[in-house]
Amino acid sequence: MTQHNQMDKQFKTLDDFLGTHFIYTYDNGWEYEWYAKNDHTVDYRIHGGMVAGRWVTDQTANIVMLTAGIYKVAWTEPTGTDVALDFLPNDHKVNGTIFFPKWVQDHPEITVTYQNEHLDVMHAAREKYATYPKLVVPEFATITYMGNAGQDNNEVISEAPYATLPDDIRAGQYFDADYRRLNH
Template sequence: MSEKKIFKNLDDFLGTHFIYTYDNGWEYEWYAKNDHTVDYRIHGGMVAGRWVTDQEANIVKLTDGVFKITWTEPTGTDVALDFMPNEGKLHGVIFFPKWVHEHPEITVTYQNEHIDLMEESRVKYETYPKYVVPEFATITYMGNAGQDNNEVISEAPYKGMTDDIRAGKYFDKDYKKIKK
């Protein structure tokens, strides 16, 4: 597992695994899987326990060392993240539909296995007004997982997982999951 120190171009950013904590205390884990796909786990906040793989996203370099990622989830949630890894910061805006804000428990699952439920809920419940969460975050971990590494986000989050990752107890030197 190697730490990336300098980010300039998109190639420096892709394949990086991050853990960050928003100023409101919500903790997220996020992986730039490739130039059009992201994986993530949510460890704290309104939808803690949710995890997603192979989310299609738009990933661009805004300027040297600054990257913008945007996507829309099957829930109808829109996300915009501005990563500034050289500064150890990011700014995110999450646009939760009204139904997710009122029924977050529906989304706390491995989304990929429940797309139909997300789409049904999006139709069944109210979408507006959106619950908008704009927050700065501090990056607490950056690891060079390499692109298209399906072991990075491969199981549900558990209590203490992010501490295990930061302590080097979750991945081996080749960024493969250590079997427990």
């Protein structure tokens, strides 16, 4: 267990959740990295699945605590994809449902980029291609990493995903003691 990996942390309040950096793997094998940047913003990188290689910062989201230690996060992306995640960090579990528009299912490669620099492309594809029927992907996931990055840390999700990145983070080879990226 690295200095940042806090798999034994007990979550009780919304403040316990905000500023937490997660890596989790869905039961279908898709690996995601996700960061509760603050009470209304999330950042994430996708390491596996049909949109592996996609990464996003400053996504506006609705973030609430349902009850002590259980959190719901939901948002709509510029692609038209809707996401609803339930985090149970004390049990190292996530339940997520992703609602992919038909165009993302048919043309996932369009979304595999740093979305923030290609919002015009996402908007154009959303208007050009079919939205329905949506591909609904409901899955459970197992959390494999939880780190206390602090809120509004722009170094957590700050570069494109690469093959060993999740393992580098879990091994303590990606962030320094202040949760800043090594090897800029």
